[in-house]
Amino acid sequence: MPSLSDHTVVLCDDCQARIRWAITVRGRRQAVNADPDPAGNLGALVDGTGTLKVRVLSGERSRLEGGEWQAMPHVATCARPRPRAASRARRPVVRPGAWRYQR
Template sequence: MPSDHNVVLCDGCRARIRWAITVNGRRQAVNADPDPKGNLACRTDHTGTLKVRVLTAERDRLEGDEWQAMPHIATCTSPRPRPRPSSRPGRRAAVRPGSWRWPR
């Protein structure tokens, strides 16, 4: 059972969560308590950082000191709204060379 020293409250639903680092180096919120229905394997590395990986068909068992957790986004009752994607991704306003001037 993991300790409670890195548990924080979700800004939306006030549930207990932990911030973990994925194998791709991104931050992910996981529920603070172990959950046998979760699809994540969590472990604390030698620096005290919580690392997380997805349980896949190839690696579907916990290894070493890992514990099973649920991603918080799957259980949050008040998730933050995600930014809407642009209808024209990658488009910028066209500026002709030499046409832009400092405002007066």
């Protein structure tokens, strides 16, 4: 695991495991386990600015490239995950003419 120090490691609020925060290809934050994991499905790399970036290892780019190391998303291994928030009820889609009076 090249050029990573323990100063980027924080503890998970729920299970107190060691994690690192990374940025996905779509620009979202994702918690990954702090240590490399050969079973992980993410390729992690520290870019030139010192930011940890991750991408999913699947499809056309299923192998590690350059200085990447294999990481596991923390949500897959968290011992005490938070319950998912209930989704808001969606309004039904009404097609034109669906509410006609029947004779």
